[in-house]
Amino acid sequence: MDHFNYVDGWLHAEDVPLTRIAEAVGTPVYVYSAATLTRHFKLFQQALDWTDHLVCFAVKSNSNLAVLKLLGDLGAGMDIVSGGEYARARAAGVPGERIVFSGVGKLESEMRLALTGGIRQFNVESEPELELLSRVAHSMGLRAPIAIRVNPDVDAKTHEKIATGKSENKFGIPIARAHEVYARAARLPGIEVVGIDMHIGSQLTDLDPFRQAYAKMADLTRALRADGHDIRRLDMGGGLGIPYRRDNSAPPLPLEYGQVIRDAVGDLGCEIEIEPGRNISGNGGILLSSVVYLKEGEGRDFLILDAAMNDLIRPAMYGAHHDIVPVREAALGAEVGRFDVVGPVCETGDTFAKGVDLPGLAPGDLVAFRSAGAYGAVMASEYNSRPLVPEVLVQGDHFAVIRARPTLEEMLGRDTIPEWL
Numbered sequence: 001m002d003h004f005n006y007v008d009g010w011l012h013a014e015d016v017p018l019t020r021i022a023e024a025v026g027t028p029v030y031v032y033s034a035a036t037l038t039r040h041f042k043l044f045q046q047a048l049d050w051t052d053h054l055v056c057f058a059v060k061s062n063s064n065l066a067v068l069k070l071l072g073d074l075g076a077g078m079d080i081v082s083g084g085e086y087a088r089a090r091a092a093g094v095p096g097e098r099i100v101f102s103g104v105g106k107l108e109s110e111m112r113l114a115l116t117g118g119i120r121q122f123n124v125e126s127e128p129e130l131e132l133l134s135r136v137a138h139s140m141g142l143r144a145p146i147a148i149r150v151n152p153d154v155d156a157k158t159h160e161k162i163a164t165g166k167s168e169n170k171f172g173i174p175i176a177r178a179h180e181v182y183a184r185a186a187r188l189p190g191i192e193v194v195g196i197d198m199h200i201g202s203q204l205t206d207l208d209p210f211r212q213a214y215a216k217m218a219d220l221t222r223a224l225r226a227d228g229h230d231i232r233r234l235d236m237g238g239g240l241g242i243p244y245r246r247d248n249s250a251p252p253l254p255l256e257y258g259q260v261i262r263d264a265v266g267d268l269g270c271e272i273e274i275e276p277g278r279n280i281s282g283n284g285g286i287l288l289s290s291v292v293y294l295k296e297g298e299g300r301d302f303l304i305l306d307a308a309m310n311d312l313i314r315p316a317m318y319g320a321h322h323d324i325v326p327v328r329e330a331a332l333g334a335e336v337g338r339f340d341v342v343g344p345v346c347e348t349g350d351t352f353a354k355g356v357d358l359p360g361l362a363p364g365d366l367v368a369f370r371s372a373g374a375y376g377a378v379m380a381s382e383y384n385s386r387p388l389v390p391e392v393l394v395q396g397d398h399f400a401v402i403r404a405r406p407t408l409e410e411m412l413g414r415d416t417i418p419e420w421l
């Protein structure tokens, strides 16, 4: 469910017509709905209200400061994967005690940044990382709170580029080695073991892989406790999928997901952390774009937009589907065209969708890509020297630009020509 609906034939974000945003800010532009972000966050809170918990928003899915502030003010923790994301979470007012630090390649400088500013826990992904973190924390007179990310070797049944829980993936330590690695961790002077972490992939549309992984998590908790470790937190990761197609059977709801967690680990008395990204931000945003040209090709027509793969790379990168809809609702009986929807970038990969039926569009008309709030703006680039796509946040009947489109001057100003040229 989201708050992007037609009112009197025009697509709105909450109570704001998208035409108003296009006029004020220009296109392409990402538009987020505060009500939708809030609603999805609260669904996860409710799904875990049977226990002590922290819902850590995966910052990498949408890292705009305004989005982080909105969620942080609702009580969200943050799951971060870089020093930059740490800085963003803190700048948005989220205290260190609500930030968990994930990622396979943490740098010493990033560890120092988090330890200095305060951190809830590091999710450690390898033994070399564990050793380095211990050295860094010890040198600062601290013990770093850690969970070790364990790879449960389950098939998440999702796109191969976003599956992370199989033994061939680069993430975490093999579950068979957990006993040994936890023993090592317990002996390190700069480390305090607090829990276990798992994250098996993204856009999971079936609860079974979660069930399998979390059963292993429960067994491991008991085994590590028997070894003498004080396992008091379980980080269950993120990954719950969202409906990208309106006509599809929808993925399970946060409430059902919360029940899977409860069934698997509810009796262990641990504090529960989860790290949803896409499920909070995905349907909270759309990408708004204008039609530039209708072009007739051989056997197919092209709808050429002012948005391109540099603004939304998911279709080019993962073959991902986004519903593309006209901002002006089609009149009944309007002529329908069938289009390959493309951007202006000089790559054939700059194709958003093929053979899409869209009614009565003309140059200048607006279209919206639905479900674009996650892994959209954060992956945008300035390829082809197209200014970085701006972002807008809507709440009720008002909106604000939360990232402005850079001017050409600002873009060029980032480069320097050395004096010896």
Ligand SMILES: *Cc1c(COP(=O)(O)O)cnc(C)c1O
Residues within 6 Å of the ligand: 058, 060, 061, 079, 102, 103, 199, 201, 202, 203, 237, 238, 239, 240, 275, 276, 277, 278, 279, 374
């Ligand atoms: C990407 C990621 C998430 C969020 O995944 P979603 O599918 O967006 O929920 C959570 N935890 C970790 C460690 C991640 O890498």
